[in-house]
Amino acid sequence: MKKEFFKISELLEKDSKILDVGCGDGELMKYISENITEDVRGLEISKDNIQKCIAKGLTVIEGDAEKDLQQFPDSSYDFVILSQTLQAFLDPEKVINELLRVGRKAIVTIPNFGHWKVRLNLLFKGTMPITENLPNEWYNTPNLHMCTIKDFVNYCNRRKIKIDCANLSYVNFFSELGIFIIEK
Amino acid sequence: MYKIDKVKKIVIEKPLKLDCGRTIQDFPLAYETYGTLNEKKDNAILVFHALTGDQYASGTNPVTNKEGWWSYALGPGKSIDTNKFFVICANVIGGCMGSYGPSHLDSAGKPFGTNFPVITINDMVNAQYNLLDFFKIDKLFSVIGGSMGGMQVLQFISNFPNKSYSAIPIACTASHSAQNIALNELGRQSIMADYNWENGFYAENKKVPDKGLAVARMAAHITYLSKKGLQEKFGRKLQERDDLKFGFDADFQIESYLRYQGSVFVDRFDANSYLYITRAMDYFDLTKQFNGNLSKAFQNTTSKFFVISFTSDWLYPTPENRDIVIALNAIGKDVGFVEINSDKGHDSFLLNVPDFLNAVRNFLETSYKKIK
Incomplete structure (x- = not known):
């Protein structure tokens, strides 16, 4: 399993109720259901991935986070997880609001555009950065709204969303991935 | 039957x-x-x-x-x-x-x-x-x-x-949607329009409203398929003929297929049952x-x-x-x-x-x- 998923799992509380938004093939959900809580659901847009989730015995709903999160009642989950897809939405702000409405807490991970490799790439090569977390070319990337860890933290502060990030400038320079718990 | x-x-x-x-x-x-x-x-x-x-x-x-x-x-x-x-x-x-x-x-x-x-x-x-x-x-x-x-x-x-x-x-x-009620009604009216239906008492008079039931089935059968599916399977293919016959026989394969579907259906299904079951569907509103x-x-x-x-x-x-x-x-x-x-x-x-x-x-x- 991806290191990111272990990190996310460490943030979850035992026997809590969890919704994994954009759960992919269900790798994280499966780990959660076996180790943390059986009460875990997924929302996924890809039909192929849904088939993989069903084969793993996971409960998944086909849907698009940008419009289908609205069917879930307020605070109906303890944790809502959004892993590395925030930047791919047409309206990330709306999605963040929905995550915070549906979940008591939301765990959001973002590929950090402020990482030193990304910065050097742009500075010296003068081309759009391609890294492990950002493997696509500018013309075929699904990422519409790239941001840095600093951008995201600043955004949350401005919107009065609770977020914790010590040593922000350091983290923003050295982390390829930002993993945050946010709450209203 | x-x-x-x-x-x-x-x-x-x-x-x-x-x-x-x-x-x-x-x-x-x-x-x-x-x-x-x-x-x-x-x-x-x-x-x-x-x-x-x-x-x-x-x-x-x-x-x-x-x-x-x-x-x-x-x-x-x-x-x-x-x-x-x-x-x-x-x-x-x-x-x-x-x-x-x-x-x-x-x-x-x-x-x-x-x-x-x-x-x-x-x-x-x-x-x-x-x-x-x-x-x-x-x-x-x-x-x-x-x-x-x-x-x-x-x-x-x-x-x-x-x-x-x-x-x-x-x-x-x-x-059940208005469209589906409408389609069911089409089927029922087709059965009821058959002269042999006799207000539903055809069995005691040893009659079968098979024409009406067949048409009901043909109409319904179309709704079970998709436009793309029909086009791919039948297109405008002709039925055992090289050219149009300028009449009302089944020139097209799709016509022949539907007629066949209608004809085999009447052998296994009762017209009144078709009325009652479609009605049950129409009334369904959980x-x-x-x-x-x-x-x-x-x-x-x-x-x-x-x-x-x-x-x-x-x-x-x-x-x-x-x-x-x-x-x-x-x-x-x-x-x-x-x-x-x-x-x-x-x-x-x-x-x-x-x-x-x-x-x-x-x-x-x-x-x-x-x-x-």
């Missing part, structure tokens, strides 16, 4: 109050089973059939000698694996494959015809519930059905919230039963739901299936949902659609492991 002497039946002695107000009792319910009920009696699945289905879901239908209507999905080693599960399927009341219906004789010894009471999906489900008592099954492992069968799944869970561990409503709706709040229909259930729709189904399109998912999510019930890619229209659930068949198999297998 066929002889239906060899059909398995239970006679339900307990009075059943129908939604129309009338009470029926001592009435037959025809059923078939597949697989073996295990000792713990935890492997039973109740399958509900669609409008023109019957209890012969798999294997050879002993009455028509044709393959059962769900042979792709149900049988030994299939998605609904009868090596593992015990499957019960009953003919709905109002039907014509041995269950109490309009072709049955009344106390005077004449076929009921249109004196048969109007029945509803609720009535069908309440009648079939007696099968649990008959087989002494305390709790089913699953209830499954497509189209009208899916409606019965929803009604069953609503009526008996803790009698099944899981529920798979497929290509259905919680509330949302209204709960004063406009569908979630309340499922408030008390602990069942694990898996809702399935198909991309090219325009009869019970995805949004109507999704409404069921939304209602369940609104009250935090356990529900999964997938829309399967298929060009085969509403009929997809009856056909060889691998993504669909795999999804059902995987859901049943993984869910069954969990209750073990």
